Amino acid sequence: MATPPSLLIQDSRTRRVFDVPIHNGTIRAMDLRQIKEGPDDFGMMTYDPAFQNTASCRSAITYIDGDKGILRYRGYPIEQLAEQCSFLEVAYLLLEGELPTQAHLAHWRDEVTHHTMLHETTKKFLEGFRYDAHPMAMFISTVAALSSVYDDARNVLDPAARRRQVLRLIGKVPTIAAYTYRHSLGLPYVYPDNDLSYTANFMNMLWKMVEPRYVAHPALTKALDILFILHADHEQNCSTNVMRSVGSSQADPFVSVAAAAAALSGPLHGGANEEVLKMLAVIGSKDNVPAYVKQVKEGHGKLMGFGHRVYKNFDPRARIIKWAAEQVFEVTGPNRMQEVALELERIALNDEYFIQRKLYPNVDFYSGIMYQAMGFQPELFTVLFAIPRTVGWLAQWQEMIVDPEQKIARPRQVYTGAPEREFVPIEMRTLVTSAAR
Ligand code: CMC
Secondary structure (H helix, E strand, O other): OOOOOEEEEEOOOOOOEEEEEOEOOEOOHHHHHHOOOOOOOOOOOOOOHHHOOOOOOOOOOEEEEOOOOEEEEOOEEHHHHHHHOOHHHHHHHHHHOOOOOHHHHHHHHHHHHOOOOOOHHHHHHHHOOOOOOOHHHHHHHHHHHHHHOOHHHHOOOOHHHHHHHHHHHHHHHHHHHHHHHHHHHOOOOOOOOOOOOHHHHHHHHHHOOOOOOOOOOHHHHHHHHHHHHHHOOOOOOHHHHHHHHHHOOOOOHHHHHHHHHHHHOOOOOOOHHHHHHHHHHHHOOHHHHHHHHHHHHOOOOOOOOEOOOOOOOOOHHHHHHHHHHHHHHHHHOOOOOHHHHHHHHHHHHOOHHHHHOOOOEOHHHHHHHHHHHHOOOHHHHHHHHHHHHHHHHHHHHHHHHOOOOOOOOOOOOOOOOOOOOOOOOHHHOOOOOOOOO
């Protein structure tokens, strides 16, 4: 029988050699604790700011190969899911582990649509926001506020209670998102219409005026479905890590999703799609692209919608979005920013700075111009990301809650502050500047 693989580590301080087992190409950080200089030593830790090389969990949900540009949900290539499935079908896959049969899908759809309404007090809660509040700020706060409506949400160890909250969240996030938009325009809220598909209902809640129902172009509901599928999960990204981390304290899923959405709102994560549009507006025209790229290379800002921690070749989602955007533009006519975006992509992809650093357009680069062409306001873009990602956050949360290896998330630190020092009573203190320290 072959010997199990291991890593031999020699500690030059003590000359001792340690044999650390390797599983799935990783060593357990806790196995390093035995490496000590002496009995009082706490033991060896790894230092990994921003988790660039740390696996925080074992997960069977999403697979990414960043070098090859591969993304799969539960083993299925994202390209096939985007082309052939509806968003709710993919949501079922992510949460339940298998693609649904027709009967399962019909039941699942029925279950989700039974939870699309908001409690009237939640509607009133939304009314308290200023007219110019950012939709993402309203979304985060309102999702958190749902925790006050559903008392059973705290029973996170009860599988039936967990499932109820999962359905409530998937059903309600489009309603909350649409209400934030209607609120910012001072328009009355539109109640959900459960005869419509998930995306068509969302568009109806956003854009219905006095007509009985807003009828979205089928190509646009399909495009939105594709975008939702592409955004549904992306393994241990910043917001999912927050979802797992907050959820690990057994906080309820409403506040955990709100915390994850807060992480998503940052411009380096889901907020990037709104920033791309702002950037394209600043650039203004195709002719200004070279000067803008030069500025970025000189250290003034970043190309928003470029670069990724994991994808170092191409982002497969960006490819699908580029294709879907073309279908949208056939219906809506071209977005005036499309020309600037294409030129920016062309110049960046041929520039040594971006080639060397492996910076490619990511999912947010094209989603913004596509959303804009479909009639969504830039302020709503990150909310459009949060709706489908709620499914991924919940799938990851469910997996974490039942994983016997998981405990409350609690990293260590390397302390760099002052050693123990004598306390000085306030009347005896002199001003010490941080520089003097
Ligand atoms: N424009 C210009 N330079 C960049 C960019 C960019 N968009 N991204 C990274 N770099 C440079 C960075 O300055 C660094 O250069 P140097 O080695 O000279 O210091 C090098 O590339 C490596 O970058 P990094 O910051 O170490 O990479 P990271 O893995 O920590 O960050 C990222 C990944 C996505 C946060 C970053 O690429 C970025 O800020 N991109 C722009 C924002 C964006 O589009 N975010 C959406 C990401 S995809 C969807 C999502 O996660 O929600």
